[in-house]
Amino acid sequence: MFRCSGKSGFSAEVSGHPQCVEARKLEREVVVHFTDVGCIVRTPEGAVQAHPGDAILTGNGGHHWRVSQPKFANKYRPVPPTVAGESGRYISLPYHILARRMQEPFEVQLADGVSVLSGNDGDWLVDYGDGSLGIVAQNIFATTYEILS
Numbered sequence: 001m002f003r004c005s006g007k008s009g010f011s012a013e014v015s016g017h018p019q020c021v022e023a024r025k026l027e028r029e030v031v032v033h034f035t036d037v038g039c040i041v042r043t044p045e046g047a048v049q050a051h052p053g054d055a056i057l058t059g060n061g062g063h064h065w066r067v068s069q070p071k072f073a074n075k076y077r078p079v080p081p082t083v084a085g086e087s088g089r090y091i092s093l094p095y096h097i098l099a100r101r102m103q104e105p106f107e108v109q110l111a112d113g114v115s116v117l118s119g120n121d122g123d124w125l126v127d128y129g130d131g132s133l134g135i136v137a138q139n140i141f142a143t144t145y146e147i148l149s
Contacts, residue, residue: 014099025097
């Protein structure tokens with residue numbers, strides 16, 4: 001099981017692996033709802049705890065995921081007429097990540113210490129460089145990221 005550190009910087013489990021690749025997030029539009037209450041977000045990889053103020057995103061194919069309030073502004077910008085901090089349409093910023101394609105099922109425990117994501121053979125373990133890890137299915141990774149190395 002991989003664990004999010006919550007500390008800035010890339011993890012040794014991803015950055016030190018010989019099959020690690022650097023990739024860049026492509027600009028993609030998403031619909032964002034900022035939750036007023038704690039709730040559970042059902043992602044394809046598992047149930048994730050969301051806290052008041054967190055962003056719940058809906059992307060292509062209707063998939064949902066959570067981005068914590070402190071990390072959201074560094075990853076997304078509003079699409080007018082949406083105003084920053086309000087629910088509406090946002091576009092992802094082209095930030096860099098490290099990733100490795102996994103060859104067997106695996107799990108990631110999120111920084112909240114409660115939420116656990118489950119990945120399959122062929123899914124990507126993604127390190128966002130901010131102390132958080134995620135799981136991205138191969139078909140979504142191929143349309144969401146550009147491999148740089």
